[in-house]
């Protein structure tokens with residue numbers, strides 16, 4: 001099995017503060033990973049390092065067989081479908097929805113040349129898959145939070161990416177929409193390797209195979225989800241007394257007390 005992501009001894013500083021410390025991680029082809037951890041624990045930073053928008057202060061980032069710093073990151077990015085708030089903010093708010101979805105084909109933020117009619121058709125099909133046909137021509141900046149997430153997911157899936165990286169795609173969705181998105185993901189993710197960041201354990205549907213737990217810039221546990229998602233590991237990551245159970249291969253969390261005051 002070949003590795004899709006390999007992080008070796010990664011350190012990253014922001015304004016002289018170390019926000020990522022000695023991270024090692026290997027993600028193999030076809031694995032579906034969930035990244036969990038408290039606010040500010042470094043999940044998004046790791047995603048930005050994997051997608052080549054940030055470069056580590058130290059260490060090596062290998063993605064899809066290429067080492068960053070020794071390859072053209074833009075070429076690698078074409079094989080990655082990325083959905084994140086920071087990516088959304090880089091888009092032009094007055095572009096119509098179908099056009100934003102179509103740009104996913106090339107991982108461009110904007111099309112400066114005429115859109116081929118076939119690409120427009122494909123974008124329409126993707127929007128239909130996500131039940132968003134009615135939003136074709138609406139401006140991206142005017143969408144509701146939930147609609148925005150689904151449009152960005154449709155965009156990321158335009159080109160069957162080798163690696164799909166999703167940062168909190170279900171936050172802001174109601175229960176029905178969340179389950180719909182997770183089901184659509186299950187159907188459309190196909191052979192892609194997946195990294196999915198969330199704060200909600202109930203989003204960890206059977207689709208996911210692996211999990212990495214972040215705490216203060218470190219990964220404190222990583223591997224097969226049933227080995228990582230344990231009462232002990234989650235208590236360590238969240239500093240809250242809790243108990244974990246499983247139902248239909250989905251984790252269920254029971255809180256047993258208040259957050260620890262001095263973790």
Ligand SMILES: Nc1ncnc2c1ncn2[C@@H]1O[C@H](COP(=O)(O)OP(=O)(O)OP(=O)(O)O)[C@@H](O)[C@H]1O
Pocket residue numbers: 014015019037038039040041042043044045046
């Ligand atoms: N532009 C920036 N300048 C300075 N510090 C930053 C910047 N972006 C992020 N950080 C810091 O880096 C740390 C890790 O942030 P990151 O966004 O990776 O965490 P996260 O686990 O994704 O958090 P959340 O769950 O809240 O989204 C945080 O302490 C944050 O304050």
